Amino acid sequence: MRGLAFSTPIFRQLVEFQSYTYTYILGCEKTRQAVIIDPVDKTADRDIQLLKDFDLNLVYGLNTHVHADHITGTHLLRKAFPSMKSVLSRASGGKADRLVDDGEDVQFGEQKLEVRATPGHTNGCVTYVWHELRRAFTGDSLLVRACGRTDFQEGNAAALIFIGHNYNGILQTSVLEEKNLNPRLTKTEEKFLETMENLHLAHPKQLDEAVPANMKDGEVENSS
Amino acid sequence: MRGLAFSTPIFRQLVEFQSYTYTYILGCEKTRQAVIIDPVDKTADRDIQLLKDFDLNLVYGLNTHVHADHITGTHLLRKAFPSMKSVLSRASGGKADRLVDDGEDVQFGEQKLEVRATPGHTNGCVTYVWHELRRAFTGDSLLVRACGRTDFQEGNAAALIFIGHNYNGILQTSVLEEKNLNPRLTKTEEKFLETMENLHLAHPKQLDEAVPANMKDGEVENSS
Numbered sequence: 189m190r191g192l193a194f195s196t197p198i199f200r201q202l203v204e205f206q207s208y209t210y211t212y213i214l215g216c217e218k219t220r221q222a223v224i225i226d227p228v229d230k231t232a233d234r235d236i237q238l239l240k241d242f243d244l245n246l247v248y249g250l251n252t253h254v255h256a257d258h259i260t261g262t263h264l265l266r267k268a269f270p271s272m273k274s275v276l277s278r279a280s281g282g283k284a285d286r287l288v289d290d291g292e293d294v295q296f297g298e299q300k301l302e303v304r305a306t307p308g309h310t311n312g313c314v315t316y317v318w319h320e321l322r323r324a325f326t327g328d329s330l331l332v333r334a335c336g337r338t339d340f341q342e343g344n345a346a347a348l349i350f351i352g353h354n355y356n357g358i359l360q361t362s363v364l365e366e367k368n369l370n371p372r373l374t375k376t377e378e379k380f381l382e383t384m385e386n387l388h389l390a391h392p393k394q395l396d397e398a399v400p401a402n403m404k405d406g407e408v409e410n411s412s
Numbered sequence: 413m414r415g416l417a418f419s420t421p422i423f424r425q426l427v428e429f430q431s432y433t434y435t436y437i438l439g440c441e442k443t444r445q446a447v448i449i450d451p452v453d454k455t456a457d458r459d460i461q462l463l464k465d466f467d468l469n470l471v472y473g474l475n476t477h478v479h480a481d482h483i484t485g486t487h488l489l490r491k492a493f494p495s496m497k498s499v500l501s502r503a504s505g506g507k508a509d510r511l512v513d514d515g516e517d518v519q520f521g522e523q524k525l526e527v528r529a530t531p532g533h534t535n536g537c538v539t540y541v542w543h544e545l546r547r548a549f550t551g552d553s554l555l556v557r558a559c560g561r562t563d564f565q566e567g568n569a570a571a572l573i574f575i576g577h578n579y580n581g582i583l584q585t586s587v588l589e590e591k592n593l594n595p596r597l598t599k600t601e602e603k604f605l606e607t608m609e610n611l612h613l614a615h616p617k618q619l620d621e622a623v624p625a626n627m628k629d630g631e632v633e634n635s636s
Contacts, residue, residue: 200583201583202581202582202583203427211581241589241593357428357435359425359583365465
């Protein structure tokens with residue numbers, strides 16, 4: 189849609205209803221360069237169509253971490269956008285076109301995301317911070333009123349946090365909300381560790397398939 | 413959370429994962445008065461908790477129309493916020509604390525929504541327009557790249573449209589996108605009518621229960 193005269197950076201939040209994963213498209217309105225955060229293989233066609241609708245060229249496909257509950261869509265998106273580079277943290281131990289470290293910037297046109305190391309959920313978890321729009325994409329490091337730890341030293345009530353999942357259909361939160369209301373951020377370290385070690389949650393259904401695939405852009409190996 | 417110093421109007425989009433219904437909380441940051449649009453009975457507890465987290469007093473529970481696929485949460489929300497008034501269009505034929513007509517305003521603190529008649533999906537369908545934030549809540553009158561008609565005469569690319577459902581996890585759209593990309597808005601009237609009469613969709617599962625209940629704030633009659 190070439191005529192689409194967006195005058196501000198382009199931003200869309202999307203949901204994948206099987207794993208309740210939240211995916212984000214961010215675009216530079218001037219250069220039409222875009223990134224996608226935490227795409228899912230099952231919704232790759234939807235994401236490709238939306239990027240085309242918006243006349244955007246996908247330059248990076250970022251994952252916040254090696255997901256255990258779904259397979260990333262980066263390998264499928266690269267087929268539609270051959271110059272797309274996948275991005276993962278170096279600390280994840282995974283393979284990607286670009287491995288990033290804490291403090292690095294990922295540029296798309298005149299926009300950029302800052303990489304922040306937010307280990308905890310996995311060693312390689314990073315949060316992508318979009319300073320221009322005061323938005324942070326935490327993946328699973330911080331969820332709404334739930335698990336995680338955060339390194340937002342300059343915590344600000346106005347900054348919105350876009351999380352990786354929420355099983356109750358809550359799509360966003362803010363730093364101040366979580367500081368005040370997240371039961372896991374208001375405990376002592378000892379109590380927090382005790383809670384986290386005694387959650388007794390079932391393993392994600394797709395764990396055995398998803399983790400090895402997500403270590404290399406979601407490509408599933410043939411069992412031959 | 414009294415200390416929460418929101419400096420702009422409060423806005424949250426929420427999802428109900430069984431019927432894929434999108435619910436919206438809108439609040440006036442100064443007076444702490446709030447409204448909710450298209451709440452669902454199944455997520456009433458979540459919505460009440462969020463309103464309390466934000467230190468908001470719910471003054472209106474609005475429905476865009478008499479829903480056929482889920483039961484409204486207004487009767488449950490009123491229990492937590494006794495001064496809440498339910499809102500439905502007069503054209504719907506339903507019962508509510510306040511019946512509204514095209515052009516009327518619904519005020520919450522210093523904020524307001526304008527009611528626009530957008531019949532088609534049902535006779536009583538209305539769209540609520542939040543001019544301050546350039547957002548429109550269409551219910552099922554207009555969906556992403558799908559069904560509906562719209563009376564947005566002053567269509568503007570910057571205005572965001574917040575829809576009632578999307579089964580692919582797309583959370584928002586814009587007037588310009590739909591004008592250009594919605595297959596049902598780029599047809600002749602004749603072709604459009606032909607398409608709509610030949611969709612052959614199954615009736616919503618909850619139709620028989622939901623419609624009578626939603627004609628009166630979602631209260632289900634006991635079969636005695």
